Amino acid sequence: xxxxxxxxxxxxxxxxxxxxxxxxxxxxxxxxxxxxxxxxxxxxxxxxxxxxxxxxxxxxxxxxxxxxxxxxxxxxxxxxxxxxxxxxxxxxxxxxxxxxxxxxxxxxxxxxxxxxxxxxxxxxxxxxxxxxxxxxxxxxxxxxxxxxxxxxxxxxxxxxxxxxxxxxxxxxxxxxxxxxxxxxxxxxxxxxxxxxxxxxxxxxxxxxxxxxxxxxxxxxxxxxxxx
Amino acid sequence: xxxxxxxxxxxxxxxxxxxxxxxxxxxxxxxxxxxxxxxxxxxxxxxxxxxxxxxxxxxxxxxxxxxxxxxxxxxxxxxxxxxxxxxxxxxxxxxxxxxxxxxxxxxxxxxxxxxxxxxxxxxxxxxxxxxxxxxxxxxxxxxxxxxxxxxxxxxxxxxxxxxxxxxxxxxxxxxxxxxxxxxxxxx
Numbered sequence: 001x002x003x004x005x006x007x008x009x010x011x012x013x014x015x016x017x018x019x020x021x022x023x024x025x026x027x028x029x030x031x032x033x034x035x036x037x038x039x040x041x042x043x044x045x046x047x048x049x050x051x052x053x054x055x056x057x058x059x060x061x062x063x064x065x066x067x068x069x070x071x072x073x074x075x076x077x078x079x080x081x082x083x084x085x086x087x088x089x090x091x092x093x094x095x096x097x098x099x100x101x102x103x104x105x106x107x108x109x110x111x112x113x114x115x116x117x118x119x120x121x122x123x124x125x126x127x128x129x130x131x132x133x134x135x136x137x138x139x140x141x142x143x144x145x146x147x148x149x150x151x152x153x154x155x156x157x158x159x160x161x162x163x164x165x166x167x168x169x170x171x172x173x174x175x176x177x178x179x180x181x182x183x184x185x186x187x188x189x190x191x192x193x194x195x196x197x198x199x200x201x202x203x204x205x206x207x208x209x210x211x212x213x214x215x216x217x218x219x220x221x222x223x224x225x226x227x
Numbered sequence: 228x229x230x231x232x233x234x235x236x237x238x239x240x241x242x243x244x245x246x247x248x249x250x251x252x253x254x255x256x257x258x259x260x261x262x263x264x265x266x267x268x269x270x271x272x273x274x275x276x277x278x279x280x281x282x283x284x285x286x287x288x289x290x291x292x293x294x295x296x297x298x299x300x301x302x303x304x305x306x307x308x309x310x311x312x313x314x315x316x317x318x319x320x321x322x323x324x325x326x327x328x329x330x331x332x333x334x335x336x337x338x339x340x341x342x343x344x345x346x347x348x349x350x351x352x353x354x355x356x357x358x359x360x361x362x363x364x365x366x367x368x369x370x371x372x373x374x375x376x377x378x379x380x381x382x383x384x385x386x387x388x389x390x391x392x393x394x395x396x397x398x399x400x401x402x403x404x405x406x407x408x409x410x411x412x413x414x
Contacts, residue, residue, distance in 0.1 A: 049366045072364055090365060136328045136357045138365055138373065138384070164373055164386065166355050168328050175282060176330045177265055183392065184330065184353060195330065197353065199372075200389015 027153030028082030029108050030222050031058060038066060039214055041075040043143040044086035049073050053088055062106040073140070080104045081114045084222065085146040085158075092137035093167065097192055100130055114151070125191050132169035132191035139165045142199065144208045145215060147224060155224040162207045165194040265332070272296045273306065274341040276411060277333060277349070284329035285356060289381050292322045317380055324358030324380035331356075334388060336397040337407045346413055348404075351396050354383040 025031045032040070037057045042050040054069030056076040063076065075088040078101050089098050103124075104117045112120075124130040144160035168176065169191050176195055178185035187194045199207070219226075267280040272293050281290050292313055299309045316322040331354045339346035357365070358380050365384055367374035376383045388396065397404065408414075 046366060046368070046372050048368055048371070071366065073366055136355060136360060136384070138355075140366070140372075142372070166328060166384070171328065175264060177263065177280075177282070177332065183334075183388070195328070195355070197386050200391050202390045 025060060026108055026111075026151065028114070028149040028151050029058070029079045029105065030084065030149065031060065032077070032218075032221055034066070036214075036217055036221060037077055040143070040145065040218060041077050041086045041088075043145065043211060043214060044075055045073060045088040045140050046142060049088065049140070050075075054094075056102075058105060061109055063102050074098060076101065079108075079149075081118070082149040082151065083146070084149060085141065086143045088140045090137045090139065092133045092135055093139045096131055096133045097139075097167075100124070100192070130191070133167035135167075137167050139167075139194070141165060142207060144204065144211050145218060147222060149222065153223065155222055157219075157224055157226070160204055160208050161198055162204055163196050163198040165196055168193045168195040171195065266290060268293075270297075271300065273309075275339060276346060277338040277340070278335045280332045282329045282331065284325045284327055285331045288323055288325045289331070289356070292316060292381065322380070325356035329356045330354065331383070334396060335403075336393070336400050337404045339411065339413065346411055348408075348413070351388040351393055353386045353388070355386070357382045357384045360384070 034057055038055055041055055041057070042053065045053055049071055052069055052071035053073040053075045055066040056063040056074065057066045058064075058077065058079070072091045073088045074094040075086065076098070077084065077086050080101055081104075100121055104121065107117050107120065108114065121130065125132075142162045142164070144162055146158040146161070148156045148158065165187070168186060170189065171186060171193055172189050173179060173186050176184060176186065178195070183197065185196050187196050198204075218224075264283040264286075265280045266286040267278060268290075269276065269278050270293050273296070279293075295316065296309055296313060299312055304312070313322070333354060334351045336348070336351055338349045338351060340349045341347075354376070357375055359378065360375055360382055361378050362368065362375050365373055365375060367384070370387075373384050373386055376385050387393075
């Protein structure tokens with residue numbers, strides 16, 4: 001009898017083992033239902049690019065292809081450092097900058113801290129594992145949805161700022177005549193610096209209005225509660 | 228089309244706030260003091276009339292072709308002859324595409340493009356240097372979020388000013404627009 005109970009317990013433990021071997025995704029790196037993730041990723045692109053864009057989605061070990069594309073763009077829901085937003089990269093951005101996000105996801109999902117990931121990314125640019133875009137290009141971030149999730153799982157929502165980003169490695173606001181909050185500005189200075197061009201207020205409102213259902217479903221999944 | 232210098236300076240300066248009108252190229256009269264990287268002037272390229280401000284890279288690589296275009300036209304060269312001379316300039320290496328990403332502002336509402344033999348007011352916009360890129364590369368659609376103008380070594384991605392921005396720019400520059408359109412004979 002004792003042997004039978006022991007055997008049953010061992011079988012149960014073996015059956016449960018894969019669940020224990022697979023750590024839960026960090027709270028700042030939420031897994032989403034695939035359909036929701038795809039809808040969110042595509043919301044970054046202008047409507048005429050959505051049908052033909054390649055798609056990546058996050059599974060428990062990292063990003064995987066959900067479909068190949070028929071145009072130059074690759075859409076993904078980025079989560080680096082708990083900054084959750086959809087973005088669609090052109091071919092140059094897909095080659096040069098998307099790998100940073102993909103590697104960061106794999107590291108974070110295997111338990112690496114965000115600080116260590118930032119260090120490895122900086123090292124990757126310094127050593128040539130990552131590179132700045134080598135030609136003019138752009139990425140679309142035309143969604144109004146962007147959230148910050150800290151390592152304790154606390155979710156905050158960014159003000160809607162749908163925009164287009166042009167690759168601007170090493171450019172500064174002085175170079176481009178940019179100023180924060182104006183029609184054009186740099187998000188940062190560095191190999192992955194971007195010239196940000198926000199859409200206008202009327203265009204932004206159209207995007208916000210069109211995202212009502214997606215916003216509700218996403219906020220339920222990530223646990224965002226409006227104040 | 229000759230425009231008096233003070234009006235020209237105003238027109239060029241209307242393109243981008245904080246930008247001092249300046250025109251260092253040999254063929255264009257200099258005006259104003261340079262305190263930032265931008266160079267502004269009123270282009271007449273291809274028969275159009277529009278103020279534009281190039282950043283340093285654009286002033287180095289694109290402005291010379293614009294200036295030569297003006298000189299050739301002032302000497303009486305035809306549209307086709309100017310186009311051939313500019314194309315030959317690229318072959319000879321006299322002109323080159325921008326070597327780094329950059330920006331040019333055309334935010335003035337006093338922007339006129341030649342259409343069907345007449346000048347028509349066009350939308351204010353910002354341009355990003357995009358040598359040899361196409362609409363397929365950037366997902367461009369004319370008149371929408373972004374699109375490529377003149378694909379080639381001096382190709383540009385056009386980002387139109389938003390609806391609210393266009394209205395504000397026009398309100399701010401209405402007197403200038405009226406004055407320029409009076410000079411150009413645009414009704």
